Amino acid sequence: MVNVFRKWIDYYFADEEAVALLVLLASALLLILFMGDVGAPVLASIIIAYFLQGLVGKLKRVVSHIWAVIITFVFFLGLFLMLAFLALPMIGKQLMALTAELPGIAVTSQSLLLGLQQEYPALLAQDQLQKMIDLISERLAGLGQMLVSFSLATIPSVIAILIYGVLIPLMVFFFLKDKDQILSWLARFLPHERPLMRQIWQEMNVQVANYARGKAVEVLIVTVATLIAFGFLGQNYAVLLAVLVGLSVIVPYIGAALVTIPVAVIGFFQWGWSEQFAYVMAAYGVIQFLDGNVVVPLLFSEAVSLHPLAIIISVLFFGGMWGMWGVFFAIPLATLVNALIESWPAPVVKANSSVSVE
Numbered sequence: 001m002v003n004v005f006r007k008w009i010d011y012y013f014a015d016e017e018a019v020a021l022l023v024l025l026a027s028a029l030l031l032i033l034f035m036g037d038v039g040a041p042v043l044a045s046i047i048i049a050y051f052l053q054g055l056v057g058k059l060k061r062v063v064s065h066i067w068a069v070i071i072t073f074v075f076f077l078g079l080f081l082m083l084a085f086l087a088l089p090m091i092g093k094q095l096m097a098l099t100a101e102l103p104g105i106a107v108t109s110q111s112l113l114l115g116l117q118q119e120y121p122a123l124l125a126q127d128q129l130q131k132m133i134d135l136i137s138e139r140l141a142g143l144g145q146m147l148v149s150f151s152l153a154t155i156p157s158v159i160a161i162l163i164y165g166v167l168i169p170l171m172v173f174f175f176l177k178d179k180d181q182i183l184s185w186l187a188r189f190l191p192h193e194r195p196l197m198r199q200i201w202q203e204m205n206v207q208v209a210n211y212a213r214g215k216a217v218e219v220l221i222v223t224v225a226t227l228i229a230f231g232f233l234g235q236n237y238a239v240l241l242a243v244l245v246g247l248s249v250i251v252p253y254i255g256a257a258l259v260t261i262p263v264a265v266i267g268f269f270q271w272g273w274s275e276q277f278a279y280v281m282a283a284y285g286v287i288q289f290l291d292g293n294v295v296v297p298l299l300f301s302e303a304v305s306l307h308p309l310a311i312i313i314s315v316l317f318f319g320g321m322w323g324m325w326g327v328f329f330a331i332p333l334a335t336l337v338n339a340l341i342e343s344w345p346a347p348v349v350k351a352n353s354s355v356s357v358e
Contacts, residue, residue: 218296
């Protein structure tokens with residue numbers, strides 16, 4: 001067994017640079033696992049700067065580097081301030097309004113179940129009905145308490161949020177401005193001859209950048225389209241639902257299935273079984289159809305394609321490791337792993353080697 005394992009190591013890690021790359025990846029993973037909370041602002045700044053680097057590169061074709069950085073940073077700062085002072089307060093207001101409406105939803109649910117039991121007494125017994133009513137009331141009450149406690153728990157962290165609100169944009173600016181100097185400094189700790197690392201980095205950069213930037217554009221398109229459709233139809237909590245629908249595209253298949261529940265529930269309790277409810281669900285279905293059949297093929301024609309099973313496993317794995325953040329970044333991380341596997345050089349088998357590949 002030991003000899004088999006040793007041959008496998010010699011086969012795939014005969015190159016010293018491959019071993020150095022493996023150590024580098026393992027160190028980065030351990031650093032994120034054990035210092036994720038402390039380094040979260042730095043990591044967030046690096047990710048944001050990475051997303052914005054494409055815009056900087058395009059602007060550098062017509063202006064100098066510093067002006068490309070300034071224009072890109074002003075664009076990012078405008079989006080950041082818009083999110084902080086317009087979108088988040090509006091979402092929070094609608095979230096609190098939905099929390100206040102939960103008791104009314106519970107009462108309406110009880111009335112609907114009572115009417116269903118009277119219409120179909122053979123299908124729904126009285127004791128089963130009471131259990132369902134108690135379960136709905138308990139879950140809605142728990143949801144309301146969770147939302148209230150979450151809002152109260154965030155009050156002490158206002159100062160930290162303000163600090164991050166200053167530090168993150170500042171770090172994004174310097175990561176964009178001094179990218180070459182930072183990469184040159186980091187290169188001092190790597191082998192001088194590193195063709196393998198350059199090849200893998202180029203492959204990962206193309207695939208991950210295409211996917212990440214494409215997802216950002218897809219989230220924006222789906223959010224705006226849903227907001228316009230729900231606002232036109234008079235759907236309650238249109239902003240909150242639009243944000244949920246937009247964020248759901250980050251996790252393909254699973255996200256769309258989960259976000260359908262709040263869209264249908266809120267629409268049903270607003271209009272009941274009516275034409276207006278049918279219009280809302282039809283609009284939601286059209287948006288999902290166009291996203292999957294028009295937007296995604298256009299945005300990700302050059303990006304790596306992951307099998308649905310790989311997507312589900314990635315969500316479960318990274319979500320189990322890092323919770324909600326792991327769910328959000330599961331697909332980019334899976335894309336990165338796939339790019340690493342595809343870029344890893346095929347081992348060269350020597351003539352006298354005892355290991356052979358069919």
